[in-house]
Amino acid sequence: MPISIILTKILEGMGVSxxxxxxxxxxxxxxxxxxxxxxxxxxxxxxxxxxxxxxxxRGTPLMLQLMxxxxxxYYIFGLTxxxxxxxxxxxxxxxxxxxxxxAEIYRAGIESMPKGQYEAARILGYSRAQTFVRIIxxxxxxxxxxxxxxxxxxxxxxxxxxxxxxxxxxxxxARALASAEASxxxxxxxxxxxxxxxxxVAAVMVKIEKKMNYFR
Amino acid sequence: xxxxxxxxxxxxFDDLEVLKDxxxxxxxxxxxxxxxxxxxxxxxxxxxxxxxxxxxxxEFSYLGKRAAWQENGRTVYAPKGELREIRKNFGLVFQSFxxxxxxxVIRNLTDAPINIQKRDKTExxxxxxxxxxxxxxxxxxxxxxxxxxxxxxxxVAIARALALQPKIxxxxxxTSALDPELTGEVLKVIRSLTERRMTMVIVTHEMNFARDISxxxxxxxxxxxxxxxxxEEMFASDNERLRGFLGKLxxxx
Ligand SMILES: Nc1ncnc2c1ncn2[C@@H]1O[C@H](COP(=O)(O)OP(=O)(O)OP(=O)(O)O)[C@@H](O)[C@H]1O
Ligand SMILES: [Mg+2]
Numbered sequence: 001m002p003i004s005i006i007l008t009k010i011l012e013g014m015g016v017s018x019x020x021x022x023x024x025x026x027x028x029x030x031x032x033x034x035x036x037x038x039x040x041x042x043x044x045x046x047x048x049x050x051x052x053x054x055x056x057x058r059g060t061p062l063m064l065q066l067m068x069x070x071x072x073x074y075y076i077f078g079l080t081x082x083x084x085x086x087x088x089x090x091x092x093x094x095x096x097x098x099x100x101x102x103a104e105i106y107r108a109g110i111e112s113m114p115k116g117q118y119e120a121a122r123i124l125g126y127s128r129a130q131t132f133v134r135i136i137x138x139x140x141x142x143x144x145x146x147x148x149x150x151x152x153x154x155x156x157x158x159x160x161x162x163x164x165x166x167x168x169x170x171x172x173x174a175r176a177l178a179s180a181e182a183s184x185x186x187x188x189x190x191x192x193x194x195x196x197x198x199x200x201v202a203a204v205m206v207k208i209e210k211k212m213n214y215f216r
Numbered sequence: 217x218x219x220x221x222x223x224x225x226x227x228x229f230d231d232l233e234v235l236k237d238x239x240x241x242x243x244x245x246x247x248x249x250x251x252x253x254x255x256x257x258x259x260x261x262x263x264x265x266x267x268x269x270x271x272x273x274x275e276f277s278y279l280g281k282r283a284a285w286q287e288n289g290r291t292v293y294a295p296k297g298e299l300r301e302i303r304k305n306f307g308l309v310f311q312s313f314x315x316x317x318x319x320x321v322i323r324n325l326t327d328a329p330i331n332i333q334k335r336d337k338t339e340x341x342x343x344x345x346x347x348x349x350x351x352x353x354x355x356x357x358x359x360x361x362x363x364x365x366x367x368x369x370x371x372v373a374i375a376r377a378l379a380l381q382p383k384i385x386x387x388x389x390x391t392s393a394l395d396p397e398l399t400g401e402v403l404k405v406i407r408s409l410t411e412r413r414m415t416m417v418i419v420t421h422e423m424n425f426a427r428d429i430s431x432x433x434x435x436x437x438x439x440x441x442x443x444x445x446x447x448e449e450m451f452a453s454d455n456e457r458l459r460g461f462l463g464k465l466x467x468x469x
Contacts (some may be wrong), residue, residue, distance in 0.1 A: 114314075116310060116312055116314035117314060117316070119268050119310070119314065120310060120314035120315075120316070121316075122267075122268065123266055123268070123303070123306075123307065123308045123377075124328040124332070124376070124377075124380060125300070125303055125304065125328055125332045125333065125380065126328065126332055127332075130331070130332060134327065134331065135316055135318075138318045139317065139318055142318070214360060215317045215318045215319075215360045215361070215362065216317060216360070216362035
């Protein structure tokens with residue numbers, strides 16, 4: 001197989017990886033915020049539910065969560081698994097898993113805000129919601145950028161776990177090509193591309209951090 | 217018309233009875249200083265009056281509108297909508313300023329009037345710029361709080377409170393976070409507010425300043441008001457606790 005075709009196939013796989021990466025970020029960032037609200041709620045029932053959720057998501061392997069969500073409908077409800085289901089299963093698992101990590105990051109950021117900011121806002125007439133949206137959240141975003149960057153870089157690499165349920169992303173494509181061609185080359189390509197992806201992610205995050213440097 | 221009336225206010229933290237029975241009022245245009253030893257409950261009074269802490273007894277009102285009172289042995293606060301109106305009457309300048317670090321100076325002043333009170337943008341900006349000019353901060357309009365000195369931050373905090381056009385302004389130890397040089401600067405600004413007939417309640421350790429600008433002084437000790445009188449009477453008083461407190465302060469200088 002000519003190298004150009006190998007490369008094309010791997011790039012196709014990379015498209016899938018990037019799509020999974022983007023979908024995970026777009027949904028898990030807001031979901032994580034919601035979960036962190038539950039985790040800090042004044043209602044103990046919400047606090048318990050969310051903290052159990054977070055500890056399960058963080059305490060078990062993502063690979064296992066992928067399996068459970070992929071095969072769950074069949075083993076639990078006896079439904080037949082359609083070919084498209086694996087795409088949804090992958091997206092759902094990644095979103096649920098990363099939301100748990102982001103929730104803890106949000107919580108740490110929100111709890112690190114000084115009480116004085118809330119009190120000043122209250123005196124100036126801001127409602128609770130206005131205080132959060134206008135005063136607290138923008139400062140939290142700046143504070144949590146470094147841990148979010150770490151998670152995001154881990155996510156780029158974690159997308160390769162989707163191969164366990166047969167998603168043809170970059171890693172599984174490289175693996176299939178490597179065994180078919182009896183060559184290391186596909187792995188080298190994939191490795192370089194993962195590295196480039198992460199370099200791009202890191203550069204974007206640095207850019208965002210710089211953008212937030214207008215205040216301290 | 218009384219801008220603020222506090223009647224038999226009680227406040228307890230866990231087992232600590234910080235305010236035992238505090239009553240005083242503030243008339244329009246009046247400047248009242250609160251003095252007293254550390255831990256006597258001066259900040260707690262301001263925090264109760266500005267509703268950052270809930271009272272455990274008594275009642276208080278702004279311009280005749282009750283904010284909180286007792287009913288069947290429980291403290292009740294006015295309904296939410298009324299409280300929102302009552303809150304508009306007062307401003308508070310925190311000891312630690314609590315400026316919003318992610319907003320420029322001008323935005324610190326204008327965000328609440330424009331986005332919370334929904335006032336006209338052009339008008340709010342004009343007033344905010346006037347306030348900054350009065351505070352000698354015109355060149356800092358676009359600066360961020362981390363770029364300001366302590367004295368400048370303090371003046372921004374005052375301007376931010378004034379931008380909401382309060383009827384009464386509370387200050388908690390306006391000079392304690394500042395070095396002596398800046399203290400003079402800050403006191404000058406507060407003095408300029410007295411010239412505008414701003415109604416103010418000031419917790420302070422600066423006795424000379426308090427004597428200078430106050431119409432009335434309140435001396436607190438052990439959760440009660442020991443003296444509530446004019447500065448002249450205060451400094452002439454032969455109350456033992458007060459003498460002891462003032463003597464200790466003078467010894468310190
Ligand atoms: N949130 C709180 N929880 C428990 N105790 C508190 C709280 N706030 C204040 N206190 C206690 O109440 C007492 C009065 O505190 P307050 O801050 O009102 O004193 P102060 O007169 O302002 O003193 P200073 O001159 O040092 O500022 C102190 O003993 C303080 O430890
Ligand atoms: Mg105090």
